[in-house]
Amino acid sequence: xxxxxxxxxxxxxxxxxxxxxxxxxxxxxxxxxxxxxxxxxxxxxxxxxxxxxxxxxxxxxxxxxxxxxxxxxxxxxxxxxxxxxxxxxxxxxxxxxxxxxxxxxxxxxxxxxxxxxxxxxxxxxxxxxxxxxxxxxxxxxxxxxxxxxxxxxxxxxxxxxxxxxxxx
Amino acid sequence: xxxxxxxxxxxxxxxxxxxxxxxxxxxxxxxxxxxxxxxxxxxxxxxxxxxxxxxxxxxxxxxxxxxxxxxxxxxxxxxxxxxxxxxxxxxxxxxxxxxxxxxxxxxxxxxxxxxxxxxxxxxxxxxxxxxxxxxxxxx
Numbered sequence: 600x601x602x603x604x605x606x607x608x609x610x611x612x613x614x615x616x617x618x619x620x621x622x623x624x625x626x627x628x629x630x631x632x633x634x635x636x637x638x639x640x641x642x643x644x645x646x647x648x649x650x651x652x653x654x655x656x657x658x659x660x661x662x663x664x665x666x667x668x669x670x671x672x673x674x675x676x677x678x679x680x681x682x683x684x685x686x687x688x689x690x691x692x693x694x695x696x697x698x699x700x701x702x703x704x705x706x707x708x709x710x711x712x713x714x715x716x717x718x719x720x721x722x723x724x725x726x727x728x729x730x731x732x733x734x735x736x737x738x739x740x741x742x743x744x745x746x747x748x749x750x751x752x753x754x755x756x757x758x759x760x761x762x763x764x765x766x767x
Numbered sequence: 768x769x770x771x772x773x774x775x776x777x778x779x780x781x782x783x784x785x786x787x788x789x790x791x792x793x794x795x796x797x798x799x800x801x802x803x804x805x806x807x808x809x810x811x812x813x814x815x816x817x818x819x820x821x822x823x824x825x826x827x828x829x830x831x832x833x834x835x836x837x838x839x840x841x842x843x844x845x846x847x848x849x850x851x852x853x854x855x856x857x858x859x860x861x862x863x864x865x866x867x868x869x870x871x872x873x874x875x876x877x878x879x880x881x882x883x884x885x886x887x888x889x890x891x892x893x894x895x896x897x898x899x900x901x902x903x904x905x906x
Contacts (some may be wrong), residue, residue: 746868754906
């Protein structure tokens with residue numbers, strides 16, 4: 600137990616500064632612990648959150664949209680709305696998970712940016728395939744989800760289906 | 768009645784309303800838009816029939832269609848018909864979305880397919896009015 604160490608060391612002539620640091624550290628740990636709802640306590644729930652794979656898939660789609668827009672300026676008008684919708688999904692997923700959300704920082708930092716095809720048609724085809732796979736992934740997650748998450752996952756799947764059609 | 772069959776009954780009521788709306792929209796459409804409208808009406812009728820069978824099978828009285836439904840605005844031309852078509856699909860999608868939570872297994876699959884179809888049709892109607900790309904984040 601970490602918090603008991605400074606107290607025990609106190610007997611061994613612990614400096615005042617070190618003792619205070621220990622107390623402050625304990626306070627910070629308690630405060631951070633208070634940020635987690637009891638049911639999301641990592642200690643009480645060692646398995647990853649059921650929405651984690653969908654968050655990863657959403658980050659990958661955001662990365663692919665951003666990469667394609669960066670490589671082909673003239674696709675921006677067409678792809679920016681799709682990118683924004685994926686960022687909305689990310690925010691909604693993080694809210695549902697009870698974790699802080701910020702679409703502004705929603706870059707594809709979780710995974711390496713995907714390589715974009717050297718021709719525009721190829722890049723669009725890759726994005727189309729990624730949206731299609733994303734739709735299937737969200738649909739499967741919706742069908743397997745607890746009741747609380749089914750509606751959000753279903754909406755994400757339906758939205759990705761509309762993206763597939765826009766890119767067809 | 769369970770939460771699942773309650774949600775399916777609500778979806779059936781929404782499909783009845785959608786079919787009524789398609790009947791209002793149809794006379795204002797022509798060409799490709801008319802085909803789009805006819806396909807939408809056929810899809811809503813198909814969902815309605817399947818829901819009636821699903822509910823009747825477990826002894827639940829399927830809600831009947833009302834004789835008429837209040838329209839959110841008058842439909843007088845192609846533009847207002849397309850706007851109603853968008854609203855009708857959005858509202859039906861919303862009811863199917865709600866049905867995802869209380870349902871499981873095959874019922875949830877039916878609800879997800881219906882939500883996806885409504886979202887696709889709403890996006891097509893929006894594009895028909897010139898809205899690009901016509902998609903929404905959480906249909």
